[in-house]
Amino acid sequence: MTVPVRSRRVGRRHVVAVAITCVGLAVAPFVLLPYPLGLLTLALAYGLFAFGLDLAWGRAGVVSIGHAAFFGLGAYGVAIAVDRDLPVLPVAAGAVAAAVLVAWLVGRAGLGPKAQASTMAVLTVALTLIAEQAARSLLGLTNGGNGLFVPGSGVVADYYRTAAAVVVVVVLVWLVVLRGALGRRFLAVRVNESRAAHLGIDPQQTKTLAFVLSAAVAATAGAVAAPVISLISPSSAGILMSTQVLVWLAVGGRGTIAGAFIGAALVTIGQQYLGDAIGSWYLLILGVAFILVVRFFPTGLVGGVLALVRRPLAEQAAQGAALETRRRPRSGSSPRDGAGPAGKAVELVGVVKGFGAVPVIQGVDLDVPTGQVLCLIGPNGAGKTTLLSIVGGDLAADEGRIRLLGHDVTAWAPHRRTRLGLGRLFQIPSVFLELTPRQNLLLAVAEARRVIELPAELRRFESQDSLRAQDLPLADRRALELAVVLAGGPDVVLLDEPAAGLSHEDSIRLARTLRAVAEEAGCTLVAVEHDMEIVRELADRVVVLANGRVLVDGSMDEVARHDEVRSAYLGAV
Amino acid sequence: MEAVVSFALAVLTLFGFYALLALGMGLIFGQLGVVNVAFGDFVMAGAFVMYGLEAVPFVPRVLIALVLGGALAWAIEKLLLRPLYVQGFLATLLAMWGVGIVLRQTADAVFGSTPASVASPVTGSISVLGVQYPTYRLVATTVSLVVVVAILFVVYRTDFGMRLRATIDNREMASLLGIPPRPMIMATFVFGTVLAVLAGALQAPMLGLTPHLGVAFLAPAFFAVLVGRPGSLAGPLFGAFVVALLSNSLRGLFSETTATLLFYAALIVLIAIRPQGLDWKRPQWTTALLARRPA
Numbered sequence: 001m002t003v004p005v006r007s008r009r010v011g012r013r014h015v016v017a018v019a020i021t022c023v024g025l026a027v028a029p030f031v032l033l034p035y036p037l038g039l040l041t042l043a044l045a046y047g048l049f050a051f052g053l054d055l056a057w058g059r060a061g062v063v064s065i066g067h068a069a070f071f072g073l074g075a076y077g078v079a080i081a082v083d084r085d086l087p088v089l090p091v092a093a094g095a096v097a098a099a100v101l102v103a104w105l106v107g108r109a110g111l112g113p114k115a116q117a118s119t120m121a122v123l124t125v126a127l128t129l130i131a132e133q134a135a136r137s138l139l140g141l142t143n144g145g146n147g148l149f150v151p152g153s154g155v156v157a158d159y160y161r162t163a164a165a166v167v168v169v170v171v172l173v174w175l176v177v178l179r180g181a182l183g184r185r186f187l188a189v190r191v192n193e194s195r196a197a198h199l200g201i202d203p204q205q206t207k208t209l210a211f212v213l214s215a216a217v218a219a220t221a222g223a224v225a226a227p228v229i230s231l232i233s234p235s236s237a238g239i240l241m242s243t244q245v246l247v248w249l250a251v252g253g254r255g256t257i258a259g260a261f262i263g264a265a266l267v268t269i270g271q272q273y274l275g276d277a278i279g280s281w282y283l284l285i286l287g288v289a290f291i292l293v294v295r296f297f298p299t300g301l302v303g304g305v306l307a308l309v310r311r312p313l314a315e316q317a318a319q320g321a322a323l324e325t326r327r328r329p330r331s332g333s334s335p336r337d338g339a340g341p342a343g344k345a346v347e348l349v350g351v352v353k354g355f356g357a358v359p360v361i362q363g364v365d366l367d368v369p370t371g372q373v374l375c376l377i378g379p380n381g382a383g384k385t386t387l388l389s390i391v392g393g394d395l396a397a398d399e400g401r402i403r404l405l406g407h408d409v410t411a412w413a414p415h416r417r418t419r420l421g422l423g424r425l426f427q428i429p430s431v432f433l434e435l436t437p438r439q440n441l442l443l444a445v446a447e448a449r450r451v452i453e454l455p456a457e458l459r460r461f462e463s464q465d466s467l468r469a470q471d472l473p474l475a476d477r478r479a480l481e482l483a484v485v486l487a488g489g490p491d492v493v494l495l496d497e498p499a500a501g502l503s504h505e506d507s508i509r510l511a512r513t514l515r516a517v518a519e520e521a522g523c524t525l526v527a528v529e530h531d532m533e534i535v536r537e538l539a540d541r542v543v544v545l546a547n548g549r550v551l552v553d554g555s556m557d558e559v560a561r562h563d564e565v566r567s568a569y570l571g572a573v
Numbered sequence: 574m575e576a577v578v579s580f581a582l583a584v585l586t587l588f589g590f591y592a593l594l595a596l597g598m599g600l601i602f603g604q605l606g607v608v609n610v611a612f613g614d615f616v617m618a619g620a621f622v623m624y625g626l627e628a629v630p631f632v633p634r635v636l637i638a639l640v641l642g643g644a645l646a647w648a649i650e651k652l653l654l655r656p657l658y659v660q661g662f663l664a665t666l667l668a669m670w671g672v673g674i675v676l677r678q679t680a681d682a683v684f685g686s687t688p689a690s691v692a693s694p695v696t697g698s699i700s701v702l703g704v705q706y707p708t709y710r711l712v713a714t715t716v717s718l719v720v721v722v723a724i725l726f727v728v729y730r731t732d733f734g735m736r737l738r739a740t741i742d743n744r745e746m747a748s749l750l751g752i753p754p755r756p757m758i759m760a761t762f763v764f765g766t767v768l769a770v771l772a773g774a775l776q777a778p779m780l781g782l783t784p785h786l787g788v789a790f791l792a793p794a795f796f797a798v799l800v801g802r803p804g805s806l807a808g809p810l811f812g813a814f815v816v817a818l819l820s821n822s823l824r825g826l827f828s829e830t831t832a833t834l835l836f837y838a839a840l841i842v843l844i845a846i847r848p849q850g851l852d853w854k855r856p857q858w859t860t861a862l863l864a865r866r867p868a
Contacts, residue, residue: 061663063663063666063667065610065670105841106841108845109841109842109844109845110841110844112845115844118602118608118662118666118795119844121608121610121666122608122610122791122792122795122840123840123841123844125610125788125791125792126792126837126840126841127837129788129789129792129833129837130833130834130837133829133830133833134830134834137828137829137830138830239785239788240785243670243674246667246670247674250667279682280678280681280682281678281682283674283678283681284675284678284679284681284682286674286678287671287674287675287677287678288671288675290667290670290671290674291653291668291671291672291674291675294657294664294667294668294671295653295656295657295668298660298664
């Protein structure tokens with residue numbers, strides 16, 4: 001597939017923005033009095049903290065409501081090093097490493113394939129509570145509630161050091177992570193986790209990485225902020241700080257770099273000027289502001305301003321990720337290299353699956369030779385979709401083995417099966433609704449196993465960049481899903497009622513496209529279909545499923561002649 | 574012997590407290606799909622109402638706290654949560670966290686952050702199997718347990734409870750059978766919140782009240798819901814018992830910090846092993862039980 005490269009990883013406007021920011025930061029000490037300059041220093045450090053949280057929350061959709069635990073770790077690292085006359089940099093680096101380790105452990109536990117998002121929320125609250133309590137009670141190390149003093153080195157020196165650290169960290173993370181493959185995967189996992197997995201992206205690994213990076217940046221921010229805050233007390237790691245950083249980011253606008261810094265700056269500066277006058281009422285007002293933002297302006301200040309600026313839709317939809325890539329697909333795996341010894345693409349042995357007490361699949365054995373187009377038919381409740389989900393990896397079989405292209409994939413997650421060469425289409429088309437059709441394809445191509453030429457019918461999506469996939473009519477959305485799956489270069493494609501909801505002409509055309517895909521690319525297709533005309537058009541072989549068992553297996557004509565099938569299925573139509 | 578009795582009493586008292594929390598949290602999650610991260614702050618709010626209205630006699634004061642908590646919950650569900658359900662779980666979670674911030678900061682602004690205490694309505698202690706135990710603790714525990722039993726009775730033995738379980742199980746089907754979903758959602762949220770307020774109000778004389786008191790209860794309450802077999806109301810109760818037992822044992826053996834650390838470590842391990850978390854709806858517990866038979 002040829003995709004014209006339109007925007008590069010680093011565009012001219014990015015360079016201009018960084019240059020202006022650097023110049024602005026460099027001249028600030030010449031125009032600001034010491035007190036506002038000190039405030040700006042603090043705001044920058046806090047902004048970095050919010051930027052760290054944004055990597056998890058704004059970019060990858062991993063919520064953390066106890067992020068100050070990591071900030072505190074970094075801040076205490078510096079404070080303890082100063083207190084004990086240890087070299088500051090190595091100790092701070094150790095603190096960041098500790099944050100990475102803790103975040104990795106928590107991420108492994110809380111971001112597993114079956115874990116709910118709520119789990120992370122509670123784990124992170126627990127984390128910040130532990131951190132605060134540890135800081136309060138480990139008197140020998142942290143001096144308890146009195147805290148540790150970290151001397152600064154003068155307002156201007158502190159300012160330049162902080163600004164330099166912030167610029168370096170933000171630019172590095174932006175360049176390497178957000179504009180790279182990871183940023184793209186964060187976006188994919190956040191927008192549609194299931195589709196991301198079926199493109200070959202490991203959702204758990206991606207989210208854990210986001211969380212770990214986020215913790216590392218937060219700990220770095222803590223280390224940078226320590227001399228600016230000057231008194232490091234348990235509250236630096238506690239629930240109040242964790243809450244504040246959420247407020248900064250929500251108010252400023254998550255998912256944007258500017259939002260993190262503007263939110264932190266506004267709230268921090270406001271607190272210095274208003275906090276003395278109205279005390280704890282200031283935080284109360286912030287709480288109310290937070291609720292209002294969540295309820296009425298989920299994109300925050302920067303998001304609100306950006307919505308007013310006229311930008312190409314594709315740019316809005318990309319949300320800062322660089323989707324255009326020139327990369328060649330991973331490892332030049334040549335076509336059909338993974339086919340099994342006997343040329344079996346899919347092999348099911350004694351597959352059993354039940355939901356609670358309800359048996360759905362009651363022992364299915366099925367071989368699909370490479371290149372065959374197999375249609376699964378059967379009455380409602382026969383277990384067709386369940387069987388497809390078991391092959392796709394979305395459901396685990398209770399018993400039996402699943403072999404795919406010569407590998408035993410019974411215990412594999414969907415993304416591993418996808419990387420092996422499986423493509424899956426769902427009954428309700430699963431695409432990245434927030435992105436444009438072209439961006440959907442770009443994501444698929446970026447993760448693709450090999451470059452393939454899309455069927456002419458589907459090539460129109462390659463240039464469709466001015467509307468979001470959610471605005472496509474159903475037939476187009478289904479076609480887009482097919483294009484996305486095919487762009488991944490699969491050897492086996494699973495389709496769940498590809499013609500459902502399509503007009504007669506559309507579905508016949510779709511069947512011909514699929515037929516062409518199978519014949520030209522040598523793809524093995526397994527399709528669940530109800531429309532007998534489509535089945536006749538499409539299938540090499542038809543398998544009738546009834547009550548979770550294979551009833552008949554043969555050509556369309558054989559199946560149509562079969563009495564049991566008539567009574568179980570065709571007669572009921 | 575005495576050590577065993579006093580340990581058992583301490584576990585029982587903590588169990589009564591966490592049973593109310595776990596039931597309330599489990600109900601709200603099951604019905605609304607909302608992880609109420611402000612749950613602990615409602616406990617704190619209940620306790621601070623007891624502190625703020627010290628002039629009113631104890632029992633009416635508890636009732637006032639319940640009414641205020643219920644009214645607040647009503648307003649939150651109607652004005653804040655209802656428009657956010659469609660935006661998904663993260664939006665409601667953050668909204669509740671916002672509610673938590675406001676509750677904490679209100680308490681901080683009004684009462685300050687120095688620990689406050691509420692006088693116990695009954696003083697003295699009674700002897701239980703040779704152990705002197707504060708009378709009020711026994712009273713509070715008994716009241717909690719009676720409330721828990723009453724809830725179980727309502728949920729499993731009344732018409733209302735049947736509707737409640739029906740909407741939790743399958744809201745769409747229940748509404749097709751004529752059970753209006755909105756009032757049920759509202760009722761569950763208000764009721765669950767009132768349980769947190771009740772727990773706070775009853776516990777108030779045993780606590781040092783600070784505005785940040787409630788956050789510490791969030792993780793244990795969640796833990797309790799998590800431990801129990803998902804899908805049954807008895808699950809969170811079993812979980813609450815485990816939490817009470819674990820928490821008292823750890824505190825008896827280790828320092829405060831180590832105990833907390835070990836407790837949360839257990840929480841992380843549990844979530845790693847049992848990631849389904851607060852899953853209430855999916856496996857019907859009866860069918861899950863049947864499925865366990867060897868096929």
